[in-house]
Amino acid sequence: MEFESAWLSSRGGRDDNEDSCGFLMKQESGCWVLCDGLGGHRGGEVASRLAVDAALASFDANPRVAMDALCSHIERAHAAVLERQRAESELAGMRTTVVMLLASAQAGMWAHAGDSRLYWFRDGKLREQTRDDSVPQRLADAGEIRVDQIRFHEDRGRLLRSLGARPEPGASYATMPEPPQAGDTFLLASDGFWEWINECEMEQDLAAAARPKDWLERMETRIQERVSGDHDNYSAIAVACEQKNTESTPKEIV
Numbered sequence: 689m690e691f692e693s694a695w696l697s698s699r700g701g702r703d704d705n706e707d708s709c710g711f712l713m714k715q716e717s718g719c720w721v722l723c724d725g726l727g728g729h730r731g732g733e734v735a736s737r738l739a740v741d742a743a744l745a746s747f748d749a750n751p752r753v754a755m756d757a758l759c760s761h762i763e764r765a766h767a768a769v770l771e772r773q774r775a776e777s778e779l780a781g782m783r784t785t786v787v788m789l790l791a792s793a794q795a796g797m798w799a800h801a802g803d804s805r806l807y808w809f810r811d812g813k814l815r816e817q818t819r820d821d822s823v824p825q826r827l828a829d830a831g832e833i834r835v836d837q838i839r840f841h842e843d844r845g846r847l848l849r850s851l852g853a854r855p856e857p858g859a860s861y862a863t864m865p866e867p868p869q870a871g872d873t874f875l876l877a878s879d880g881f882w883e884w885i886n887e888c889e890m891e892q893d894l895a896a897a898a899r900p901k902d903w904l905e906r907m908e909t910r911i912q913e914r915v916s917g918d919h920d921n922y923s924a925i926a927v928a929c930e931q932k933n934t935e936s937t938p939k940e941i942v
Contacts, residue, residue, distance in 0.1 A: 689793035689868060690932045691718050694901035696908060697923035700880055701915065706732030707878050707923035708740045712747055717792040719747035719761070720925050724785040724804050724878040726850060731782030735769050739784050739851050742768035753792040755861065761788060762799050762851075762859045769852035783852040786859065787818065787876050789927065796864040796872075801857060802850045805882055807875040808864070812895050814887050818860070821849035839883045872929040873900070880920030884911045900926035 691713065699705035706725035711718060723739045725732025746764040750757050765786060773780050785802025798806045803820040819825055824841035826848070827833045838844060849858045873894060885893075885907050893910075897903035904926050911922060 692928045695925040696904050700921050701919040705921045707921045708736035709923050710740045712744050714751040717751045717753050721788040722876040727782035731779045735782040735784035738768045739765035753790045753795045766851045766857035783850040796868045799859045799861045801859040802847050803879045809873040868929045870931040874927040876925040878923045880922035881924045884914050900928045
């Protein structure tokens with residue numbers, strides 16, 4: 689198994705981009721992480737970058753695809769945000785969402801806190817997605833609103849969990865029921881990205897795209913056609929699983 693990755697990140701209609709993302713391949717395992725910072729006054733930007741860098745550094749030191757390793761990466765990202773909060777009083781209120789994927793030929797798993805999402809597609813169809821740590825998600829779970837109403841709910845910005853918000857990270861974790869297969873595709877996305885594209889459109893653009901970069905570009909076109917004014921930053925990482933060519937090296941596309 690090999691993985692082809694692509695990413696995009698835009699400040700959208702805002703002055704600053706508080707989203708951060710990155711990925712790293714090591715020993716035929718991969719780590720992909722995306723964060724959406726909160727806090728304003730450059731705090732969100734600092735929190736998201738700290739969390740991504742700390743998570744990838746933790747993976748670099750321990751590239752196993754295992755749940756204890758995934759937990760340690762999230763904990764290190766959380767600790768990095770807390771450490772900077774204590775060091776700089778003006779950043780004491782900064783926080784960040786996180787969504788992280790670990791994958792190899794043998795296993796796949798992910799973690800998230802906040803409303804940055806992971807989507808897993810198999811055979812071109814959505815197989816699973818994360819559930820937001822937000823007030824609208826809880827309302828949908830209780831049957832008070834429809835799931836599709838989460839996207840533009842008036843309380844969608846009210847998050848229940850994030851890195852830097854409390855002593856413990858409080859992330860959610862999930863493991864794939866079987867190893868990744870050739871043709872599996874993953875999308876990690878901030879809320880500024882997924883709020884403008886529904887899941888059926890994600891599937892349609894995936895079917896029409898030859899590579900992860902093409903898929904992201906098609907979805908970004910939808911965003912640009914729909915947004916106006918002071919719309920949020922938006923970021924996404926696309927990961928495609930392919931049968932390994934023994935003569936090739938892992939593909940990373942920026």
